[in-house]
Amino acid sequence: MIICIVGPTGVGKTKLSVELAKRLNAEIINADSMQVYRHLDIATAKIKEEEKEGIPHHLFDIVDPEDIYTVYDYQKDCRKKIKEISSRGKNIILVGGTGLYLKAALFDYRFPKEEKTEKESLSTEELITRLHQYTDHIDVDLHNQRRLQRLLERYENGTVEEKKGDQPLYDFKIIGLTLDRDVLYQRINQRVDQMVEEGVIEEARSFYDQNLRSKALLTGIGYKELYSYFDGECSKEEAIEKIKQNSRRYAKRQYTFFNHQFKDIVWLSVNLNHFEQTVEEALDIIRK
Numbered sequence: 001m002i003i004c005i006v007g008p009t010g011v012g013k014t015k016l017s018v019e020l021a022k023r024l025n026a027e028i029i030n031a032d033s034m035q036v037y038r039h040l041d042i043a044t045a046k047i048k049e050e051e052k053e054g055i056p057h058h059l060f061d062i063v064d065p066e067d068i069y070t071v072y073d074y075q076k077d078c079r080k081k082i083k084e085i086s087s088r089g090k091n092i093i094l095v096g097g098t099g100l101y102l103k104a105a106l107f108d109y110r111f112p113k114e115e116k117t118e119k120e121s122l123s124t125e126e127l128i129t130r131l132h133q134y135t136d137h138i139d140v141d142l143h144n145q146r147r148l149q150r151l152l153e154r155y156e157n158g159t160v161e162e163k164k165g166d167q168p169l170y171d172f173k174i175i176g177l178t179l180d181r182d183v184l185y186q187r188i189n190q191r192v193d194q195m196v197e198e199g200v201i202e203e204a205r206s207f208y209d210q211n212l213r214s215k216a217l218l219t220g221i222g223y224k225e226l227y228s229y230f231d232g233e234c235s236k237e238e239a240i241e242k243i244k245q246n247s248r249r250y251a252k253r254q255y256t257f258f259n260h261q262f263k264d265i266v267w268l269s270v271n272l273n274h275f276e277q278t279v280e281e282a283l284d285i286i287r288k
Helices: 011-026 070-085 098-105 113-120 124-131 147-159 182-198 200-211 215-219 224-230 234-262 275-287
Strands: 002-006 026-030 091-093 172-180 266-269
Touching: 002 011, 002 098, 011 026, 011 091, 011 275, 026 070, 070 091, 070 098, 091 098, 098 234, 124 147, 182 200, 182 224, 182 234, 200 224, 215 224, 224 234, 266 275
Parallel strands: 002 091, 002 172, 026 091, 172 266
Antiparallel strands: none
16 A cells, blocks of 8 residues: 655644554655755754654665755655565555655656756756757756756757656555645744754755755755855845745645646645544545
8 A cells, every 4th residue: 555645844744654654554755855865854854763753764865965866766766665665565655745756656757767867967067068069049048957958858859858647557545734824834934943943054054164056955945045145145034034935835836736736635634733633534534
């Protein structure tokens, strides 16, 4: 059995996944694109060791912050873990807010492996040099690496795109967690304040002082805003407020993605005061 626990940041996915795993003889697989990185702990709200309660967790802390880890990499690693865990007779809980990871792992997505991974390893300057072999006019933002990669793919391979399959490869149930918007946004704001107390500024500063400017650090919420502060582009208070704002906006996009991309999703309103009730309701959905 595969169960997916999804939803916006700050809604309680991690807590529910552990409670369900204890009751269902399951192991947990990460489906959050930032939590695959080692040492990116506080800003990503990564589960702490004591919170795991002995449940095996997979695909957390598997690459370094400076490494490139693609959706294709996740698809390959996740399917391997699904096979391993299933062979032990255990159930599987996929938990996280990165919807594209789940789509790629669970459905018949196919990627042009060699072209995609090779281009993602090129620097901006290398991409531009390769493009100039085909054209003197590059009609995309020269600072947008992803658009440069796609343009180079079109020149070298025609219209090579990943096949966005709609056929599931596994039987699974997907539960989406939801909260009243005002409550969710308040929880997100409180979570960011807690991150500051736990040392997220110092965590980000340690990478900045090492001159690490990888994709994960320059695009990940909580790190990119603090890098702007370290660069002198804003005050500390402005950076913290921007983290809150970007987290709220990301939560809204997550709702939209899961609603549009997973037609069989069952939404479950989280009861913060009686979380055990939420656990029982989730179990009822799974058993149907």
